[in-house]
Amino acid sequence: MKFREGDKVEFIWSGKLKQGVVTEIEETKNAISYQIKYSGDMGMTWLDERDLIAPAQVLNVPRFADDWIKHCKQREYDLACLLDYEDSDMSAEMNDWLSSEDSNQELLVRAWLDGYEVEKEPLYYVHFLEGIGGYLNMRYDGLMRINGKDQDDEYKTQFTEAEIKSMKKGKGYWLLREPVEEVEGEEE
Numbered sequence: 001m002k003f004r005e006g007d008k009v010e011f012i013w014s015g016k017l018k019q020g021v022v023t024e025i026e027e028t029k030n031a032i033s034y035q036i037k038y039s040g041d042m043g044m045t046w047l048d049e050r051d052l053i054a055p056a057q058v059l060n061v062p063r064f065a066d067d068w069i070k071h072c073k074q075r076e077y078d079l080a081c082l083l084d085y086e087d088s089d090m091s092a093e094m095n096d097w098l099s100s101e102d103s104n105q106e107l108l109v110r111a112w113l114d115g116y117e118v119e120k121e122p123l124y125y126v127h128f129l130e131g132i133g134g135y136l137n138m139r140y141d142g143l144m145r146i147n148g149k150d151q152d153d154e155y156k157t158q159f160t161e162a163e164i165k166s167m168k169k170g171k172g173y174w175l176l177r178e179p180v181e182e183v184e185g186e187e188e
Contacts, residue, residue: 001054003034009052011036013045019055059116065108066118068094082112123158124177136173 003009007022020038027033032049061069068090072082081088083105085095098104110116126136135156158180164173 001052002032002049003052003054008055009034009036010055011047011052013038056114059107059111059114060119061107061111061116062097062119063121064091064093065097065111066116067091069108069112069116072112079109079112082108121160123160123180124164125156125158125180126164126173126176127178128176 003022003025005022005025008019009022010017010019012018018038020036020043022034023037023044024035025032026035026046033046034049034052035044035046036052037044069082071089083098084090085098090098098108128134128136136159138157138159161174164170164177167173
């Protein structure tokens with residue numbers, strides 16, 4: 001498998017599985033060698049293509065699936081209980097998701113067995129119409145207010161879909177949503 005600069009790779013080093021990042025590539029007519037940076041800035045080595053493997057993909061599950069897995073593990077449920085639709089305290093959202101596609105059942109089991117990350121939920125601003133005001137903000141004391149039309153981005157509150165819909169007048173606020181555009185390279 002060919003790798004590119006910046007790709008994450010795994011390899012065996014001193015009998016242990018290590019992870020690193022491709023920093024440089026040298027190609028000859030007989031082989032491809034990769035310079036790998038590993039263990040932070042401490043290690044750097046050159047390895048042949050045959051010595052490298054791509055790391056396993058991390059599974060992503062929705063927030064409600066994460067909540068369900070944690071709930072089941074806390075109660076020391078087994079795998080059968082994880083998928084039990086009938087006699088469980090599974091949320092309707094979780095049940096609907098599992099029932100909607102067979103692949104979701106497999107994803108949940110793989111996440112249970114192999115680990116996972118929670119999908120990043122889209123975020124929204126609630127933007128009021130011109131002339132009415134600016135954006136809905138949640139204050140430090142939990143009260144909501146509307147700031148003026150020209151408010152700075154740093155003072156606009158970002159909400160998830162569930163947060164907006166759970167508010168008083170949430171259905172109306174949902175109609176006024178404006179997606180938060182992520183700045184490239186920015187992470188939470």
